[in-house]
Amino acid sequence: MPSVPLAETVASLMPRARTELAELVSYASVADERQFPRSGCEKAAGWVAAALGAEGFQDVALLDTPDGTQSVYGYLPGPADAPTVLLYAHYDVQPPLDESAWLSPPFELTERDGRWYGRGAADCKGGVLMHLTALRALREHGGAPLNVKVIVEGSEEQGTGGLERYAEAHPELLAADAIVIGDAGNFRVGTPTVTSTLRGMVLMEVRVATLEGNLHSGQFGGVAPDALAALIAMLASLRDESGATTVDGLDASGEWSGIEYPEEDFRRDAKVLDGVGLTGTGSIGGRLWARPSVTVVGIDAPPVIGATPSVQATAGALVSVRVPPGFEAGRTAELLTAHLRAAAPWGAEVEVALRGSGQPFQADTTSPAYAAMAEAMRDAYGEELAVAGQGGSIPLCNTLATLYPRAEILLIGLSEPEAQIHAVNESVSPQELERLSLAEAVFLRRYAESKSAAATA
Template structure:
């Protein structure tokens, strides 16, 4: 079986892939909005139907402890065949500020050669990548190669409430595999396939400042009354040094990244940094993104400009996220973050710090036989050397599965690229990239069948 025959099969399947991705994107499957629970259930049912149509046996809707459903199915193979677990998720981020979208976020729309819609890249496109790869294998070989395939699609990855993790811990046999393919990461460029080898963990805290019993008139009391919003701004600024780098007392911030670098100009283009804006400091971007902690103020409760009154604020709050590199325990990082904020509290305000979620960092090896097979498959399909990079985001299920199956190889890849704008407006996937990633996965599964479990 050669790469070109699989590429031709995938190309012939792409109209079906687009049509089905449109159906899946149409579900507004935002898991942490109770009013959209029906949309999540419908998305799960759609995936279960697609698995059944593909020949998966014993397809199940798994009721997980956080109230969401995961979809599971398997394609058994002969005894002793290698077992591969394919992973994706169907829940998506909310499509906030819909007026800022150029298209309807829940209607797959083609523009400029890309497919736009919430979840098109993160991560419903990866669901279709897996299905297209399996269909291409069946089309070329008449049947699937001798690989035992398990397929799990979860419904709460974005909200991070651990539904699938807790279910897997209670039913460890269900997801046991020799190789785990996590399809939820990005490629460094459209023409450069990428295996992700590390993920930063994350912790969050909520910071509250209080100064007065109620708001007071800024004309009568401004200049003398302590301002809770001003105190919060000063407190948050303590998280960054004079160069703009994160500094949290008690956390190391000199680690370096040993993999592929991230050129400054490419980063500026990928992140869409405004031309007149300078990047913080002089540290290497790969170090900052993949090897060191990074604090982000992800939300502040304070009056909006529209409708604001002339008042000194009596209270304010902020949600702070801290990304944690491999080698740092997330719970320890959370305590360091909370202690830093409490110690930096200005005397002009009462400050409380509420500790919220904790998700551990993840790191995987890159020299096993499955890694080599995937690297060779990506190289053969793309015609270029694959990159091996870190990723700043976290995928909590990786840590759980690695703990349950310590001998398994983990391969992290996906259909995202720098222009995908996941978690933002106008999310999109490049269909050519989706097709090549599906081709590479199909070739990988064919090669995996040739090695013993």
């Protein structure tokens, strides 16, 4: 098979990939200075820039984006008249959450049970190494047969839109014939998958106030309006008895027609406790990929330890709504705001602020780039390509689709269910990293060949 030499080269590059991923994971690159120093992001961005420079990329730059973060850009020229492919990943990561719940330090890549553990190992520092490994393998076999642009974002997890706004202000920078977003994941380990849909996201902060200050619950409780109780009632109104999302005006009846997700597989992947039911009704795929879903991701309230018997004067929460293709993030934010205000009891004062948003995305899976990727995945995995949705969002996708309507956008990556991205003990499968690096290298070859054949036909 034509990819056998490439496969051997990719395999030989894996020890280097592990060493470099360990270094990249060691940087606590959470793009939120309220929690982590900016230096972690600066070190990660500098590492990516240096890596691109070492691979012969030109015009390597740290782009200062409008949200105060940096994205890393580089351009690797190919043969004259060759197509251009843009490779995307991000170096920023989610906070580690409860560090005591990690079985190994979150910012120290640790091998355990055949997987590599560490924050960002799969999402998405592993994606950076996937791109680098694919390009290094091609370099040892004559080089990439096309022009390659790489963009590595610095604030994807925060949803603050820095790279989107930068791209809109510099539309020529990321122009490409095909775009490979390395921030998705296989349906499960060993099943080669492209993602056809992404849910968008609305992140809203809600604040409730009822009193000028906390009051003694024995002296005033039962009559004084409790802000925390008001907030709990408001949040409870966002779901029905089954747990399905019930934001007023937001349709939650969509169905999924692609690959199905058996309930027993989902329970295992999500690590649902025995005896605990799943939320919502209908197919798992429909609930995950075709309907909006609301999640309360944080609450400001007194912790149990140290709490006093008081009626609370204020309380707050951070609420996320994921929305599938067919929904608009701005309209969703309006509906969520109206719902929360209407649900507030006792005339409580309510403040709602948008903290982040991203539009849903729908890919064209009939494009020539998908055909080339299907062949590449078949070479790397020995299996046919599967098409699935993803519940997460990648805000840049819609920006790129709007700026470059003729570009073919593909979503692949390392965030399969066992990776447990955004949770404690995030990990990456080194076998998936190897196979996807090979698939990307083969894809770049096949795509260049297909574009050349089309041009001469």
